[in-house]
Amino acid sequence: MTEKSFPLWTEFFGRKSEKHFRLGVLLTSAMLAVGGAFSSLRPAHAQWAVYDGANHVQNVLIAARTLQQIDNQITSLANQAQMLVNQAKNLATLPLSTLSTLQSTISQTTALLAQAQNIAYSVQSVEQQYQQSYTSVSSGMSDSALFSQAQTRWQNSVGGFEDALKLQARVVGNIPSDSSAMTQLVSASQTSTGALQAAQAGNQLLALQSRQLSDIQAELAANGRASALERARNAATEAESEAQYQHFSQYNAYSPTSVSMFGSSGN
Template identity: 40%
Template sequence: MLGIAAASAGFVGTMLPSAPARAIVVFDPSNYSQNLLTAARTLQQVNNQIRSLQNQAQSLINQARNLATINFPEIQAITSTLQQIDLLMGQAQGIQFRVDGLDQQFRQLFPQSFNQALTMNGQVVAARTRLDTEMTAYKQTMGVQAQVVENVQADAQTLGGIVSRSQGAEGALQAQQATNQLLALTAKQQFQIQNLMAAQYRAQTIEQARRAQAEIDARAATTKFLGSGSAYTPQ
């Protein structure tokens, strides 16, 4: 019986399959925390790098804005108006706006001495020449004044355009350029005012010189008419 039981047990053991061995998973909380902390730090470094790249990109954009330029189409109009003023100033007759030859021109027109050999017709012609020179000077002054008034009307539009670009300046360079444009407009206005004053003073000077010359000629003519004062000698 014992033998039969042993044989049966052996037979059953050969008939039943053996159970496979299973691995036991071991969870380490400290190692998991360390890995999680490392991942968080890595993510923070990536975020920092992204922010740095964003800041660099914004810095490049700002630099591009600071280096951006603006056009100044009014500079041609400003130069053209100054050339028109110069053209009018160059039309001065009799006594021109040039240092070379100024003394000679002034002496010819205003000799400040009465030439006794000059005929009455010659005296009239000389006086007429001085009067014509005076009238021409005032006409030239009025031409400069009219041109300045037209320029002021055009400058109002120019100023509006410059101010608009100044307010819309994106960077430091554009703001500086707008400032330079305003300074150019101011300088142009000062130049034309100086020319206007020069033309006005020239006309006034010619008028005063003509009056002074007329007085000199009148005194000389009176002296010539009266003679030495001893034309009649009593006997």
């Protein structure tokens, strides 16, 4: 092969290589274009096949937190409902009431005190009766007047003791009803469903104790009245004895006279 023919071969092979290069570029471009076309024609759900673990974990955590918040809200609502139930129990009133019984007992005791004989439980009555029958005794009074006042004082003392005995019987008669009321109130307090019922039971127990104290006070007053009347009668009796002695001492002294005995006259 001559030097003249070498450039010919070089040109030939150069042209062949360039042609092949151009064909390769065209084929590559075509394949990319076809691939892009097919990729655009694929359905969208084909992309879901890709699994993202981090995203899945994040979604699970969000769902767990949401469930925890819902559970907390449910617990809070349950607590509020229980609080309302407890408030309703605390506001429930006590079905038991002993007020009418206590008022009736107090009325009976008051009626007995109002029935006090001769000298009533009144400052004005005491001053008037005491002045007339206990401090007005004097030596200038007649025997009949002294006797009348003594009779009045004795009746006052007897009436005072009778009044005290009646009141004592009334107080003793209240004991069974007081025991029954106390048992009911203590039971109601122990089985109360709320604070209001317990407080009402306690208040009624205090009212029962107050009524019992009023009975004791009335009994002490009746006993004191009877004792005071008797002491006043004793003091007035001493004054009456002094007045009777004064009456007796006002008569003339004894003077001897002749007495006839066995039908004889003379000494």
